[in-house]
Amino acid sequence: MTEGTVLVTGASTGIGEACALRFDRHRWVVFAGVRREEDGRRLEEQSSGRLRAVNLDVTDLASIDAAVKQIAESAGAAGLTVVVNNAGVGVGGPVEYLALEEWRRQFDVNVIGQVAVTKAVLPLLRKAGSRGRIVFMGSIGGRVASPFLAPYAASKHAIEAIAEALRHELADTGIRTVVVEPGAVRTPIWDKAQATADELEAGLSAEGRQRYGPAIAGMRKGIDLQVRTGVEPDAVARIVEKAVVSSRPAARYTVGRDAKVVAAVERLFPDPARDAFMRFITKLATR
Numbered sequence: 001m002t003e004g005t006v007l008v009t010g011a012s013t014g015i016g017e018a019c020a021l022r023f024d025r026h027r028w029v030v031f032a033g034v035r036r037e038e039d040g041r042r043l044e045e046q047s048s049g050r051l052r053a054v055n056l057d058v059t060d061l062a063s064i065d066a067a068v069k070q071i072a073e074s075a076g077a078a079g080l081t082v083v084v085n086n087a088g089v090g091v092g093g094p095v096e097y098l099a100l101e102e103w104r105r106q107f108d109v110n111v112i113g114q115v116a117v118t119k120a121v122l123p124l125l126r127k128a129g130s131r132g133r134i135v136f137m138g139s140i141g142g143r144v145a146s147p148f149l150a151p152y153a154a155s156k157h158a159i160e161a162i163a164e165a166l167r168h169e170l171a172d173t174g175i176r177t178v179v180v181e182p183g184a185v186r187t188p189i190w191d192k193a194q195a196t197a198d199e200l201e202a203g204l205s206a207e208g209r210q211r212y213g214p215a216i217a218g219m220r221k222g223i224d225l226q227v228r229t230g231v232e233p234d235a236v237a238r239i240v241e242k243a244v245v246s247s248r249p250a251a252r253y254t255v256g257r258d259a260k261v262v263a264a265v266e267r268l269f270p271d272p273a274r275d276a277f278m279r280f281i282t283k284l285a286t287r
Contacts, residue, residue: 004131005075006244007031007067009058009117010087012039014187015137018233019084019240024051026241029070033058033087034079056114068120079127082244086137091151092219093200094212103151110155115162130174133244136163137236138179138252139260143266144274148212148219150188167251178243179252183259184230231256 006023010016011032020032024047033056034040040053054070057063071080091098091106118134125132141149143155160179167177201209201216236255243249254263265274 003029004025004081005029005031005071005078005127006082006084007033007054007071007080007117007121008084008086009033009056009113010137011043011053012036015182015185015233015236016084016086017043018237019086020051021046022234022237022241024048028081031074033067033112046053056087056117057110058117061116064116064120066206070123071121072124072193075124075127077127080121080124080133081128081131082133082135083118083121083125084135084137084240086252087113087117088137088155090149092149093151094148094208094215095150097204097208097212098200106151106155106159108249110152111158111162114159118166125175126173128175132175133249134166134170134175135161135240135243136177136179138163138184140181140254140256140262142179142181144262144278147278148215164251166222176249177251178249180236180239180243181252181254181259181263182231182236183256183262184255185233185236185256187233216230229258 003026006014006028008020008030011020012034016032020030020043024030027048028050030047030051031054032040032043032051034043034053035057036056037053037055040055040224043053052074055063056067085111088110089106093102093103114136125134136159139152139156139160141153142158142160145153145157163177163179170177201213204212205273237256239253243253254260265277269277
């Protein structure tokens with residue numbers, strides 16, 4: 001499969017932008033889901049002319065319905081070939097102090113939003129038959145959770161389960177479901193993560209800062225390390241494309257050396273050994 005019609009959610013920046021522009025370069029008709037019109041205009045200006053920005057907020061059912069209607073009218077009888085569920089946010093902090101509203105926001109975008117989009121486009125994917133692909137942007141954090149990233153890791157772990165079930169449910173249709181699991185990627189999400197760390201520390205009580213201050217400082221160092229060592233977004237986009245064009249895609253693809261190492265550790269080592277390793281890494285970060 002070398003071309004078709006693809007919807008990429010969260011296409012304003014980072015991995016989503018890289019996916020949308022990569023598919024466009026390879027002659028796909030791309031629907032790039034964005035929340036701001038200026039981001040849509042910028043993407044269309046960078047594209048070949050086949051890319052079409054669509055206003056899409058994955059937490060708003062009316063927005064999803066309007067976007068899917070637009071795609072259906074354009075795609076016609078051929079339907080939609082691929083959906084790349086990439087839209088997401090990252091929420092972090094100590095479980096003990098993190099507000100429940102933050103947990104709800106995390107799951108509303110990263111989990112419920114992905115399910116809502118997938119449900120809405122499934123009739124269009126069925127028209128594509130065995131060419132149909134559902135790609136979920138997971139994370140290696142969905143397999144091994146780091147301290148202070150419980151909401152984000154939990155949302156990605158949920159995506160793993162949803163994709164697993166959906167892969168079996170759609171097996172007879174020929175539509176393939178794939179999870180892409182990047183490690184560190186150089187995207188604007190890390191700028192937001194630093195701001196979140198600042199807000200988190202400022203919002204802690206004196207007792208909370210005493211308990212978790214050094215760990216939050218370590219989290220900031222970890223964010224800096226991710227920025228320096230992470231892969232470029234297009235490295236993830238290449239794997240997404242590989243999953244889409246393959247006649248027999250794998251169920252999961254890891255991206256980045258760090259993701260491959262963590263996946264190997266998760267697969268080969270028992271929980272006590274993994275826990276010891278995580279404590280060692282956490283101590284290094286807080287020094």
